[in-house]
Amino acid sequence: MNDNPSHDRAAEWPLDSVVAELRQVRHEWRKQQGRERDLGSRELPALHAVHEVVDDLCGILFPMRLGPSDLSKESEDYYVGHRLGHALTMLHGQVMLELNYRGQGVSQADHDRDARQRVRAFALLLPELRRQLDQDVVAAYRGDPAATCVDEILLCYPGIFAVIHHRIASVFYRSGLPIIARIVSEKAHSVTGIDIHPGATIGRQFFIDHGTGVVIGETAVIGDRVRLYQAVTLGAVRFSEDDAGGLKKGEARHPIVEDDVVIYAGATVLGRITIGRGSTIGGNVWLTRSVPPGSNITQATLRQTR
Incomplete structure (x- = not known):
């Protein structure tokens, strides 16, 4: 009598063929990625x-x-x-x-x-x-x-x-x-729910209030005493491609936020632009241009400048 019923049930499944096919898939992937050398361990x-x-x-x-x-x-x-x-x-x-x-x-x-x-x-x-x-x-x-x-x-x-x-x-x-x-x-x-790329440069006395949905990209530069609220994005407006059509890596593509800036909930700041020192960016603003120090940017002011 078999005291291990789970062993009997395991015998029902096509384990050998699945294991063999998965091994083949891994081999194909490693070959495509140039990883055929055997490191012998993890x-x-x-x-x-x-x-x-x-x-x-x-x-x-x-x-x-x-x-x-x-x-x-x-x-x-x-x-x-x-x-x-x-x-x-x-x-x-x-x-x-x-x-x-x-x-x-x-x-x-x-x-x-x-x-x-x-x-x-x-x-x-x-x-x-x-x-x-x-x-x-x-x-x-x-x-x-x-x-x-x-x-x-x-x-x-x-x-x-x-x-x-x-x-x-x-x-x-x-x-x-x-x-x-x-x-x-x-x-x-x-x-x-806060996504900060480890490459982002962040100064002293940084505060994210509430936080959920905040995104800070790899090449973002944030000064001292900056405050962000929930759902703020410091992202890229576009991605450059190389001659082969792949995305270029490492280009400076995220915003520079200078000292003493406050960016309120839902604001989206894109591209290698500069938010000048002491500026306030209002909630739900979509910003793709630099603003000088001391600016107060709201949806209303953006409409007025168009």
């Missing part, structure tokens, strides 16, 4: 591993707020040191995977040395990252009359959740680790 960083690293980093940066519920101030340094060691060790493994994936003709020893240098450099940036995030939290508290304390901002506001992840992702992106960076940013995107 090729890319793992989502769950990078997510675990980021969760650890959030607790390391804000141990008494985003760390474990039973943590005391007396054990704060021990917790930070213990989790930091764990997070950096895991991060090293994921960096190795990305370097291996991108590297051709480079030895494992060289990749290991490179990965250790990048992870060490990242660790040394954490104190400054915490200082930046403290300014973002204060900016959110000052910018929202409904906020009762800075701790509420840190614990509850999706905009701060997204900014924390962006600040981390941005370091990876600028370290030449775009896949890890994108995994980090998409983690925040999936939770909050």
Whole structure:
């Protein structure tokens, strides 16, 4: 008598033929992509591993707020040191995977040395990252009359959740680790509905209020003390093509938003235009031209200038 009825049921399905056909599809895809070389193991960083690293980093940066519920101030340094060691060790493994994936003709020893240098450099940036995030939290508290304390901002506001992840992702992106960076940013995107490309440059005291539907493109440049509301898009107005008809990569195609700008809900700002310092962009505005410092742009003013 078979004690495992699920095994009997599995025998009903055409497993062998499906597995063989899937193997063939993978082979065809890898051949098309020029990936026929056998790395012998996993090729890319793992989502769950990078997510675990980021969760650890959030607790390391804000141990008494985003760390474990039973943590005391007396054990704060021990917790930070213990989790930091764990997070950096895991991060090293994921960096190795990305370097291996991108590297051709480079030895494992060289990749290991490179990965250790990048992870060490990242660790040394954490104190400054915490200082930046403290300014973002204060900016959110000052910018929202409904906020009762800075701790509420840190614990509850999706905009701060997204900014924390962006600040981390941005370091990876600028370290030449775009896949890890994108995994980090998409983690925040999936939770909050706020889509910030890790390549975007964002200044100090940045605040996204409410947040759902905000999109910030790869080459956007945002100054200090900028405030965005929900459903704001800082996007591209068009995409250049190369001679083969493919989209060109890396061109500056997103807006520059100077210091002290406020962009209200539903505004769409497209192209490599400049929003001058101290300007206010009203709700639901569609803007594809630069505006000088101190501008106050509403749907009414746009109609008047046509």
